[in-house]
Each structure stands twice: as C-alpha cells, then as structure tokens.
Amino acid sequence: MVGGGQLARMTQQAAVDLDVGLSVLAPSPEEPAVDAGARFVEGAADDPEALRRFADQNDVVTFDHEGVPPEVLAGLEEEGLRFAPPAQAKLFAQDKAVARQRLCEKGFPVPPNLLAGSVEQVAGFGSEHGWPVIAKAPRGGYDGRGVWELASAEEAAPILEGLDGGLLLEPKLELVRELAVITARRRGGETATWPVVETVQRDAMCRELIVPARSDPEVLEEAAALGRSIAEAIGAVGLVAVELFETPDGLFVNELALRPHNSGHFSIEGSDTSQFEQHLRAVLDWPLGSTAPTAPAVVTVNVVGPDDGSDPRDRLEEALGVERAHIHLYGKEARPGRKLGHVTALADTVDEAQGIAMEAVSILEGGA
Amino acid sequence: MVGGGQLARMTQQAAVDLDVGLSVLAPSPEEPAVDAGARFVEGAADDPEALRRFADQNDVVTFDHEGVPPEVLAGLEEEGLRFAPPAQAKLFAQDKAVARQRLCEKGFPVPPNLLAGSVEQVAGFGSEHGWPVIAKAPRGGYDGRGVWELASAEEAAPILEGLDGGLLLEPKLELVRELAVITARRRGGETATWPVVETVQRDAMCRELIVPARSDPEVLEEAAALGRSIAEAIGAVGLVAVELFETPDGLFVNELALRPHNSGHFSIEGSDTSQFEQHLRAVLDWPLGSTAPTAPAVVTVNVVGPDDGSDPRDRLEEALGVERAHIHLYGKEARPGRKLGHVTALADTVDEAQGIAMEAVSILEGGA
DSSP, X not given: OBOOSHHHHHHHHHHHHTTOOOEEXXXXXXXXXXHTTXXXXXXXXXXXXXXXXXXXHOSOOOBSSSOSOHHHHHHHHHTTOOOSSOHHXXXXXXXXXXXXXXXXXXXXXXXXXXEEOSHHHHHHHHHHHOSSEEEEOSSSOXXXXXXXXXXXXXXXXXXXXXXXXXXXXEEOOOOSEEEEEEEEXXXXXXXXXXXXXXXXXXXXEEEEEEESOSSOHHHHHHHHHHHHHHHHXXXXXXXXXXXXXXXXXXXXXXXXXXXXXXXXXXXXXXXXXXXXXXXXXXXXTOOOOOOOBSSSEEEEEEEEOOTTOOOGGGGHHXXXXXXXXXXXXXXXXXXXXXXXXXXXXXXXXXXXXXXXHHHHHHHHTTOO | OBOOSHHHHHHHHHHHHTTOOOEEEESSSOSXXXXXXXXXXXXXXXXXXXXXXXXXXXXXXXXXXXXXXXHHHHHHHHTTOOOSXXXXXXXXXXXXXXXXXXXXXXXXXXXOOEEEOSHHHHHHHHHHHOSSEEEEOSSSOOTTTTEEEESSGGGHXXXXXXXXXXXXXXXXXXXXXXXXXXXXXXXXXXXXXXXXXXXXXXXXXXXXXXXXOSSOHHHHHHHHHHHHHHHHHTTOOEEEEEEEXXXXXXXXXXXXXXXXXXXXXXXXXXXXXXXXHHHHHHHTTOOOOOOOBSSSEEEEEEEEOOTTOOOGGGXXXXXXXXXXXXXXXXXXXXXXXXEEEEEEEEESXXXXXXXXXXXXXXXXXXXX
C-alpha cells in the first residue's frame, strides 16, 4: 500500500486476520500503519524509482491516498507494472476536473462546473450561477484544504496565481444532505456495495456517518446504483467511494476516492465485512464478502484534535466508560483539527447510536 | 505480554485500536504476535533476568500462556515487581493440583481427585471411582498433551516415572456437555462476564464454541455465577476462563486459564467487547466494556492443521467464498493437529451459524 496513514493502519489490522503481509511505502516510519505492524518501505509516493522497487517486492500495489502523480502512475503502467486500481481509474480520484468531465461524458449527474484559468472566467461563472461560487484545486486537496468559497471573482485572483491547473468552479448547491456510497470491485467485474451512508460535515471535514442514510428509499436506491455503475464505468479495482450531494434537484456526484474512505469506517463493526478487509479481497482478486449491516442503525463520529492542542489519548480511560462505544485511535500526534480517531456505535435507532458515539467523542475531545 | 502466540497476536490487533503499545517476550521473533506487529523482546518465559528487564520496560506485564514457572513469578513479586494477574492468582492456572485443592477449600465444586505419586495410589483411586481414570500432569499440559486415560493402574507406571509432581487423578465423568465462562476483573474488583460458552472437544482439543451454550437457563446462571465468584475468590486481574463439566450430578470446575482463552474467540465478532480488548482494559485498570452478545447465536470453529500436512492458507481464497464466515488465520506454519486459525459466524440460530462456520473450516482443512 502506498501511504501509511490511518487507512493503511486499519487495512493492516484486517490483513492480520487473512495472514496477508502488508507493506507500506512511506517517507518515514513514523506512520500510523507502521505503528500497527505494517512493514515499512522507505520512499516518496511521487518517486518512480521507489514505486518501481515497491512493485517488484509485492504481489499487488494499492493506495491509502491519492498522492501518486497520475503521470507517474501512467508511466509505470506503460513499463508493464500493474496497480490496483489501474492508473486510468485512479485518475478519477486524483484530478477533480478530469473526473467531472469524464463522469459527465459517461452520463453521470455532476454539478454544473467549469475549469477556470482566469478571473474573468470566474466572474462569468458567478454571473451565470450566482454567488458564492465554490472553487476547488483540481488536485491534492482534502478535508477542506484546496477548497474555497468565493464571494466575488476578485477573491479568485490570488488563488489562481498559486495554482497551475486552474480552479474547478461549481455553484453552492442547496443541500438536503451529503451521502456517500462505497463499492468494491474485482478485476473480473464482481462488485459489492455497502448501504448508503449519510455524511455530516463540519468545518469542511467529515465528522459523522449515519447508516443507513435518512433519505427516501428511492433516493437510497438511486445512490447505491450510482455507486455501483461508477465503479463499473471507470474500471475500478478495489474500493470506490462516491461522495454525493442530495439536493432538491436530485443527486449529484461530488468526489471519488479509490481506496478505503472515511465514510466506510462504520463497516468495521457495522457490516459483515469491513471496508478494509474488502479492499484487500478486491485487490487480491478474492471473493468479496457480504456488505449487510450488523445493526438497524450505525453511527460513526470522528475524533478530531481539539483547539487547545490537548491529546484525546489522555482521556481514553474516561471514554472507555461509555458502554458500547467502539473506540479507534490512529496513533497520531495530536494537533488541532487533525483526525485522530473515530468512535462507532450500533443500536436500534440512529438517535441511540448517535448518543453513544457522541458521548465518547465529546469526552475524547475534552468536552469541546 | 509474556508469550507471542495467537492469543498475543489477537491482543495486538485489539491494542492497535486503543493505541496501546504491546511488546511480547518470546524466544524468537518467529511468533504470530510479532508477525502482527507486536514489538519483539527476546527472552525465555522461565528466565528471571529476562522477565525482570521486560517488567522494567513496560507499564504492565501479562501473559499469553501459563509457562512462567510459579516459583519464578512469586520470587519476582517478592522483589517488588508486579504482574497482572498476580502470582498467587496465576498459580490456579499453572498447577492443576493446587487449583483443585484450593478451589475445593474455597467451596467450589471440583471433581473427586487425588494427586497420586505411586501406582498403588492410582490403583486405590481406580477401585474407589471405577475405570478408566483420567490422569493429568499438574503442570504444562494443553490441548490434550499431559492428559492420559488409564485403563489400569499399571499404565500409570511409565508416566509417573517421567513426572516430578505426581499425577492428578479424576474419574471419567459422565458429561452432558462441556462449558466455559470467561470473566474479566480489575484490581479494584469490577468484573464483567460473557455469556456461557458450550465447548465441543475432539481429540482432546477444543474444536468448536457455541454461544449461548444449550444448557438449561438455571445451569447457565449457575455457570456464570461460578465464573464470577472464582475470579473474585482467587484475586484475578485480567481474564479468567473457567472450564466446566456439566454432568447429571451438576457442574464441576475443570481447569482455569488466566489469560485470553480459546473459548473466548467468539467474542471478536460475537460480543460488544472482545476478550482481547477486555483483557487489555482489565490489566491496565481501565473501565470494562459490555459483554453483551451481538447476535442470537454465535459459533466459532477452530481451524486445525490437516493430517496430510497441507496448509489451510492455500485454500483461503475458496473459503472466503463462504458468505458471513469471519476467518482468522494465526500466521503459523501448518502441522497436523496444530491450531492454525478459527472461523466465527453469527446468525439467528445455532444451526445456521454452525453451518456457515463449518463450511468455511471444512474448505480450509481440505474437506477433511
């Protein structure tokens, strides 16, 4: 796995049960996955030589982030190396502008958008769709980084100066809620899709997952079908997380991730098969597991570093007093706003599960 | 944790979620727990100096086996070192003869028994209770090793010659079934007990767990109460697994284990809190988690190395095709009769869960 963060850490935990040896390519051994026992291989994700060596040493190479430059990945494939997912599929998660364009061409619903290279283009898009305008760096952003809400075209000027590839613009959509749907796909075409997740964002970061999402049944059905069709259409191998906007005008595809995803953390306890085990099964071309839920309601709440810089680990003992809260810590140094763990609770109702998970997270975050 | 076998391996998996750093003391790094990411510290379990260093390096020292000689453990405690469980409690799992004696003194039901040092004593016990007689080495046996079924007193002669501490005799009881109950206990006295497990033995090795056990409700209640009372009476810290014989004359205590135990493997998926996480909570003196079951029926079947010497790992891909079978492999070299993994299934009925787990195990064991 290229990258050694918390996604690789939880993949390592799943790998142990299947006796799969997981190595991670990372610049330093101070990584959550290495801390959890994954073998450390030193190397940068944008270094073709490191990737070449890593591919030689392993049966399958997959990813815990989108950080391998698409051109590097495509070049290595031309040399005959194989990745799961392949470069042309991974690109849908690496470049938001390309993804919007190609998904639109394939007939999937995407928000109105424009890849703008000038303040004038931003102004034109704002006049057509209204202000504010949401602007995104096509590559490299996550958890709110690389995303701006523009009140006017002038605000785009300094951002455009710092970017090579232009700014991807979209209107600020009226959201009913945000959804995510994860599908696993094997090379041969077998897929398995989890129940649709409602994702709750705060400060542009995913903070909470509610499963099943509280949308109308036909919306859930449409979302699940979209997730599966996109996985098939782009030729994914492994997991595809599709983030969706539910709006009064229907569903729109927001972003894709071709790897385990925050929105799938509920599946560790909340599904017959966790996203981490399923990703391993899919990239190893093994039979996919059941994605059935294990409880009527599952809620996962992220643990984020509090503003006072304190460490949630110091409050773990107290948080363990919350019955039926499943606590997962990522072994990361505490910093304000950093994802440091998550808590999952299973119950008969969303309210009950939410109450349990929130109580534990509130303790871990210091009552913040 | 002293010992690096599969129990330490699964404890390591649980330690990751709580960001607990687990080190294992073992003679070689070729151990299932090290393979899963536990830190390796070289040393033999019977070497006081190694144990001293290990205790210095860690906040708490606990065990994945019963192999530290009781005298060594007691000696180190006299020096001021602390273990979880303490030596006087651990002794109940290390020496079957002492355990029988002391449990009897404390009023717990144990089978009629005698620590015999001569063939004459064996003959006398056989005359009184009938043949065959079950004979056990008081120390060091497991999975059928150190246990003999004697048809006559003469058969005891060669065994007695090879043993220092005599032979612990008991009648061959008429069994309705075998049960096990695991209790976690913190230093201060807080306990948590899992549902009583029915254990099915084949070739003197635990092969299958059925939860809940199919005994009458009052038997289950009595078994759970016994488990809890024994944990309290012996001053355990951490887990206490109590193996019980259910007979037409009531329940008898067979053996104790003061550590995670084969009979608790069901709890990884089948309980709110797994025995491995709970053991960590208990020895670290953290709040204990809920032991409620997660399904009406849970069945765990051990994967044992087949007689033809083949490796279940070679059949993993096929076994993953069994839906809802949770496969756990221990990363151990395949040898006939060796425990190499287990499979757990959750369902509405025991029959259904058994069918799923058995199907996967049958594939892994090569249809044997």
